[in-house]
Amino acid sequence: MRIVRFFVRLFAVIGFLMVAGAVAAAVFAVRHQPTLPDAVVLDLDLTKSLAESDSGRLSGLLEHQSSLREVLDALDRGRRDPRVKGVLARFGDDSIGFAQAQELRGAIERFRASGRFAVAFAEEYGGAGAGNKSYLLASAFDDVWLQPLGTVGITGLAAELPFAADAFSQFGVQPQFLQREEYKSFAETFTKSGMTPANREMMEALVGDLTNQLVDGIAKSRRLAPAAVRAAIDKAPLLSQEALAQKFIDHVGYADEAHDAALARAGAGAEAVDPAAYVAVAGGPNNEGPTIALIHAVGTITGGKSGKPALGGVSAGSETIVEAIEQAADDPEVRAILFRIDSGGGSVSASEAIRRALVKARQKGKPVIASMGDAAASGGYWIALAGDRIVASPATITGSIGVVAGKFGLAGLSDKLGVHWDRVQSGRNAGMWSPLRGFDDSAMERLNAVIDETYAAFLQRVAEARRLSPEQARGVAKGRVWTGAQARELGLVDEVGGQEQALALARTAAGLAPDAQVTLAPYPPPKSLTEQVMELLSDKGELVGALAALAELRPLLADLGPLLAAAPRDGVQARMPGISLDR
Structure with a gap:
């Protein structure tokens, strides 16, 4: 007691x-x-990953993570504000996604086109890891700094995929999975010891296209020949003096020197201001005019509520997203929906529930523009099909139109542990999903039937939404992953661009001018600080009891989380393979 x-x-x-x-x-x-000085330099910390959506003010009190939308809003508002003279950004490793880097490059180019300067600084572009994406973004700045003894880690791209079949065999675990079709390589993580020819072909094409985008982007921004960029990639990491001599950077200097140089360019009395603090005072660029709803689908698509599972990452819960779509569809103030997707897929049933909600929103007269982030593949592409228009960044990972289903057989592991099971059943397929027995002929027949029907439905959704013949839909499907640029050529997306382009399309679909003032309103509306505190103190809050344990487990979860989280849990799945780029 x-x-x-x-x-x-x-x-x-x-x-x-x-x-x-x-x-x-x-x-x-x-x-x-709070007030703003007469001369502002936006101070961007791009050494950390950017969240796709705002995690709320309460989490911000614990550890603030800037969101992509927050940075885009600061740059967009700043280029129209006479007080804002420029931007100073700090870079590090490749935490920012490839598509995010491209989207921010576009924002920096618009910012510079308004007559403002942009200064980039890094102790190292990449450090002990690759710095391809961080430098790709930094190259869009007009003044690029690197600390002495730092390096420019444009070492090129590599795709690394885990294959755990041998490990499962040692533990007596038998993965049993079926897939449609040959490029749908998600299950091969568990069933193979290396790449199949189809998987290797797909990865080589993916890495090749992304490498071309990397080279072309750097060459354009730094006014270098593509051949010179490729030669530097083969030699990288570049030492600071090498990078300076080859015109990949403009200055070798320290953080305080870059900071002082930026403030000097801004004029007397200039101060560096965090983007969140700036927008809080100046206001966002999309706070006036007709309402466009912004809805996010970020993470693995699952049933239930969106959240942050214990293994890390985030989940896009169909219940949360459907409710947000319905609220926007029923709100007479909402003129259109901007549906932002950053997901490699997940549950087919959850994906279909989200797609259905978007279809109903369109039937109620709310146009839907789908905007793809770093990934919108498998189930992520499934839900994008409900949009009137689909916009992808050139580096977005998309497609993966295919289906996988199966389970892990644990009977061998159980025997090794000395635990033996007996059973009584009624019905031929009772217990077909039990991990203690394999699929027999009857269960396998049913599993094939479910997968075939699901894949046929996926192909039909693609053909109808993208106005393709069944043969054309099948030709671009087969589980193959594409970049956004490739998907545009194949007719899987409508335009290549970021949220700015998607927002312009949403305005047009709503009957407004492409550059009209609008209110971009998140759905569901963010909870107030009081609501979040009360939720934390209720039985919904898990923070207090988990903090100490998570502090100890964080390093282990960071390593094991991606593999463990990849294991299917919700029956038939539409997921892309786990791809680790930039090693």
């Missing part, structure tokens, strides 16, 4: 402190009215 009372008091104290902190923060916010 003493232990129980101790924990009750502990949680009560924690709850009181959090509520008191929230109240104090609110009072401070009311009393403190």
